[in-house]
Amino acid sequence: MSSSxxxxxxxxxxxxxxxxxxxxxxxxxxxxxxxxxFAVINHNFLNxxxxxxxxxxxxxxxxxxxxxxxxxLTGEIDLSAGSVFGFVPMLTALLWVGGMPLALALPxxxxxxxxxxFLNGLIVTRFDxxxxxxxxxxxxxxxxxxxxxxxxxxxxxxxxxTPVPMDQYDFFRSLAASQVLPNFSSHIWWFxxxxxxxxxxRHRTLFGFRLVAIGGSIESARTARLKVRxxxxxxxTLSAGLAGLAGMLAFSFLGxxxxxxxxxxxxxxFAAVIVGGASLNGGVGTxxxxxxGAVLLSVLSNGxxxxxxxxxxxxxxxxxxxxxxxxxxxxxxxxxxxxxxxxFR
Amino acid sequence: MTADRxxxxxxxAAKAYGNTKALAGLSLVAEGGRITGIAGPNGAGKxxxxxxxxxxxxxxxxxxSLTGAAGADADGxxxxxxxxxxxxxxxxxxxxxxxxxxxxxxxxxxWRLPHTTDADVRTMRQLGILAQxxxxxIDCSLVVRQLTEIARALIAEDADVLLLDExxxxxxxxxxxxxxxxxxxxxxxxxxxxxxxxxxxxxxxxCDQVAIVRDGRVSAELVGxxxxxxxxxxxxxxxxxxxxxxxxxxxxIVPPARAPRALVVEGWTHDRGRFSGxxxxxxxxxxxxxxxxEGSGARDLLRSLGGFxxxxxxxxxxxxxxxxxxxxxxxxxxxxxxxxxxxxxxxVSRLGSPAIASRAGWLRRTALAEVARDLFxxxxxxxxTPASSIRSLxxxxxxxxxxxxxxxxxxxxxxxxxxxRGVDVSSKAEIYRLLGDYAASGRVVVVxxxxxxxxxxxxxxFLVIEKGRMVMEREVSEFASVTELAGAVADAVKVFDEEHTx
Numbered sequence: 001m002s003s004s005x006x007x008x009x010x011x012x013x014x015x016x017x018x019x020x021x022x023x024x025x026x027x028x029x030x031x032x033x034x035x036x037x038f039a040v041i042n043h044n045f046l047n048x049x050x051x052x053x054x055x056x057x058x059x060x061x062x063x064x065x066x067x068x069x070x071x072x073l074t075g076e077i078d079l080s081a082g083s084v085f086g087f088v089p090m091l092t093a094l095l096w097v098g099g100m101p102l103a104l105a106l107p108x109x110x111x112x113x114x115x116x117x118f119l120n121g122l123i124v125t126r127f128d129x130x131x132x133x134x135x136x137x138x139x140x141x142x143x144x145x146x147x148x149x150x151x152x153x154x155x156x157x158x159x160x161x162t163p164v165p166m167d168q169y170d171f172f173r174s175l176a177a178s179q180v181l182p183n184f185s186s187h188i189w190w191f192x193x194x195x196x197x198x199x200x201x202r203h204r205t206l207f208g209f210r211l212v213a214i215g216g217s218i219e220s221a222r223t224a225r226l227k228v229r230x231x232x233x234x235x236x237t238l239s240a241g242l243a244g245l246a247g248m249l250a251f252s253f254l255g256x257x258x259x260x261x262x263x264x265x266x267x268x269x270f271a272a273v274i275v276g277g278a279s280l281n282g283g284v285g286t287x288x289x290x291x292x293g294a295v296l297l298s299v300l301s302n303g304x305x306x307x308x309x310x311x312x313x314x315x316x317x318x319x320x321x322x323x324x325x326x327x328x329x330x331x332x333x334x335x336x337x338x339x340x341x342x343x344f345r
Numbered sequence: 346m347t348a349d350r351x352x353x354x355x356x357x358a359a360k361a362y363g364n365t366k367a368l369a370g371l372s373l374v375a376e377g378g379r380i381t382g383i384a385g386p387n388g389a390g391k392x393x394x395x396x397x398x399x400x401x402x403x404x405x406x407x408x409x410s411l412t413g414a415a416g417a418d419a420d421g422x423x424x425x426x427x428x429x430x431x432x433x434x435x436x437x438x439x440x441x442x443x444x445x446x447x448x449x450x451x452x453x454x455x456w457r458l459p460h461t462t463d464a465d466v467r468t469m470r471q472l473g474i475l476a477q478x479x480x481x482x483i484d485c486s487l488v489v490r491q492l493t494e495i496a497r498a499l500i501a502e503d504a505d506v507l508l509l510d511e512x513x514x515x516x517x518x519x520x521x522x523x524x525x526x527x528x529x530x531x532x533x534x535x536x537x538x539x540x541x542x543x544x545x546x547x548x549x550x551x552c553d554q555v556a557i558v559r560d561g562r563v564s565a566e567l568v569g570x571x572x573x574x575x576x577x578x579x580x581x582x583x584x585x586x587x588x589x590x591x592x593x594x595x596x597x598i599v600p601p602a603r604a605p606r607a608l609v610v611e612g613w614t615h616d617r618g619r620f621s622g623x624x625x626x627x628x629x630x631x632x633x634x635x636x637x638x639e640g641s642g643a644r645d646l647l648r649s650l651g652g653f654x655x656x657x658x659x660x661x662x663x664x665x666x667x668x669x670x671x672x673x674x675x676x677x678x679x680x681x682x683x684x685x686x687x688x689x690x691x692x693v694s695r696l697g698s699p700a701i702a703s704r705a706g707w708l709r710r711t712a713l714a715e716v717a718r719d720l721f722x723x724x725x726x727x728x729x730t731p732a733s734s735i736r737s738l739x740x741x742x743x744x745x746x747x748x749x750x751x752x753x754x755x756x757x758x759x760x761x762x763x764x765x766r767g768v769d770v771s772s773k774a775e776i777y778r779l780l781g782d783y784a785a786s787g788r789v790v791v792v793x794x795x796x797x798x799x800x801x802x803x804x805x806x807f808l809v810i811e812k813g814r815m816v817m818e819r820e821v822s823e824f825a826s827v828t829e830l831a832g833a834v835a836d837a838v839k840v841f842d843e844e845h846t847x
Contacts, residue, residue, distance in 0.1 A: 203708075204707060204708050204710075205702070205706050205707055205708055206697055206698065206701070206702035206706045206707075206708055207706055208708075209690070209708060212685065212686065213683050213686060213690070213694050215685070216683035216684055216685035216686055217679065217680065217682070217683050217684065217685075219679065219680035220679070220680050220681055220682060220683050220694075221683075223653075223673060223674075223675055223680055223681060224694055224695040224750070225672075225695070283683070283684075283685035284685055
């Protein structure tokens with residue numbers, strides 16, 4: 001048997017294969033159509049400054065959606081990401097304004113996010129409770145905590161009763177708000193960096209490989225002696241950690257943080273994951289898909305704003321697009337795949 | 346009575362899945378007032394026959410008809426409308442009471458709430474479950490659930506034909522007796538009763554006629570005094586011709602790191618009582634089979650050797666009772682394979698560092714591809730490339746992938762459950778050969794079998810488990826033919842059963 005036939009398809013082509021599937025091609029086409037439409041209606045759409053604004057506005061969604069992608073890959077769900085997004089920066093802001101040096105307040109904030117995720121994962125795995133219920137609960141617990149500690153008021157460290165030291169303030173703002181080029185804020189680097197790192201984790205590590213296997217069949221994974229519980233705890237920790245990081249970066253970019261930050265983020269983040277081709281049943285989903293899904297949703301919301309569609313109508317639009325994407329996917333794949341997902345002959 | 350006796354006639358039923366003929370012109374006549382048993386090895390076409398009778402699948406050719414039914418024209422009516430099927434797993438609403446489950450089975454009555462009718466009460470009285478009518482199904486014993494299932498089937502369609510598919514495999518001996526007492530009463534009313542089962546004693550005790558199904562046909566029909574356990578066992582195992590396909594397989598298997606040692610099991614007892622006091626030796630270089638029916642505890646025994654399900658006692662490699670590495674392959678491919686991964690990924694799914702990843706956890710992609718290619722070739726996976734979807738493979742090739750994945754880690758002890766379930770004959774021969782090769786590398790292979798034929802073809806030594814006890818342990822080479830082996834097993838089980846019912 002000649003070995004060259006099989007060599008032709010080494011995992012080296014993983015990226016190519018990931019991009020070359022009907023779902024991704026369809027999404028790219030949809031993006032092109034949207035871009036052309038918006039550009040024709042409003043010439044400002046393709047301005048360099050608008051494109052950079054668009055990219056910056058994607059940052060939070062992309063980082064949160066990446067964490068959610070990993071959770072969904074294992075077949076679980078994390079509804080608490082939006083609340084963690086608001087809690088982490090609020091905790092840091094209050095500690096900081098209360099006199100704690102940033103060097104301490106910042107890691108404590110980020111670790112609190114990690115701890116929430118760890119706890120989510122622990123409850124899900126130890127007590128065998130559906131993650132939908134656990135994270136629905138923690139979503140409210142964490143949001144309630146945020147409102148409680150902040151007395152439902154937003155915090156701006158620069159104009160607080162006792163302002164924070166200027167050098168710390170400048171450093172903190174430089175994390176996401178420094179301008180590499182005019183309008184090209186470092187916020188953009190962060191989400192690009194997170195995407196690349198997570199793509200590597202997903203496609204180049206044993207962890208990523210086993211995660212997908214667990215999502216495909218938790219029973220098979222147990223039979224294969226994969227440490228299912230450990231992996232599930234890790235993805236919840238990762239998801240909340242990333243949501244916290246995203247919240248912190250948004251805080252750095254804006255200069256102030258609001259207790260309701262992140263409350264409107266959960267749907268777009270999930271929409272990006274779902275539109276990007278991940279299956280809520282687990283085992284199916286890619287980093288590239290989520291990224292492109294986020295791009296499509298951001299293009300839509302930015303473009304709709306530019307052509308004068310209000311934010312209420314945008315909600316309807318984005319919700320509709322999400323459902324349509326899934327319906328379209330079901331409709332096209334069911335013709336080619338006689339067997340439902342998970343079905344064996 | 347004889348003239349208008351109802352008859353279920355299956356005439357030349359054929360059904361193919363791809364190249365596999367599940368039913369190859371099966372013909373059978375089942376008469377009213379008799380219980381007709383259907384027995385056959387796995388993959389013989391029994392489950393396809395059940396599905397066809399239940400109307401779940403259509404036939405490629407042939408027909409199923411019912412003659413002499415009251416109200417039906419003599420030429421017959423489509424049988425699927427009147428066959429009530431009772432499966433091992435009940436399809437009742439567990440949160441409703443027995444009576445409510447029956448009421449729910451009534452034909453739709455518009456806006457009116459379904460309610461218990463006189464007919465329901467009659468049926469429940471007849472089946473002896475009237476006293477339980479207000480208990481929720483979830484609180485009822487298994488036998489009551491099975492009888493409720495029958496009652497519902499009778500009520501919903503006033504079925505002429507009752508098809509029982511392994512109805513009592515989860516029932517205890519005493520429960521089975523009650524169950525069959527009621528079924529016999531239904532038979533005496535003149536209904537046609539079909540019983541599909543692996544339990545030979547039930548066929549002997551309750552059936553008036555037994556059809557042996559092999560390779561999609563009825564290979565033998567036994568009536569009256571011919572129905573004995575030994576005779577059925579012999580009919581079940583008439584030697585099959587294993588495929589003569591040339592197997593080119595010279596790939597050496599990695600030799601074990603230490604000297605071959607036997608797996609020694611002593612006083613091995615399941616924590617939840619599925620088996621107790623089991624002791625045996627599984628020699629390296631050989632295949633040991635654990636033979637037992639569903640519910641006998643044989644399956645649980647195999648799983649416990651791999652650490653799936655708790656048991657106490659001694660179990661370890663000979664010598665200092667060394668802990669051993671093991672891999673376990675379950676029978677259902679849904680729980681042994683990953684449907685979302687391709688063939689290559691499935692092959693290496695149980696490997697880690699250093700085979701396919703560095704110690705730090707980075708995938709070694711070239712090594713992964715090589716390991717997968719090697720397994721793909723060594724385990725004779727056909728009809729696909731390593732990059733194909735696992736679902737595109739045939740059952741036999743999927744099974745080879747599952748076995749390869751388990752063997753890939755080169756465990757000291759390889760544990761497999763029904764390694765050739767749902768596998769075509771030629772793949773079967775190859776799988777036997779592959780497992781033999783794996784054992785020959787100096788390791789222990791233990792398989793759970795429910796078929797005597799498989800034991801004869803595959804194993805060097807076997808033990809028989811019945812009701813959680815080991816009733817027999819012998820070398821396969823002591824038997825000249827599979828028929829002889831089957832007879833000896835049937836005798837041993839019978840002797841054991843008689844001792845334990847006395």
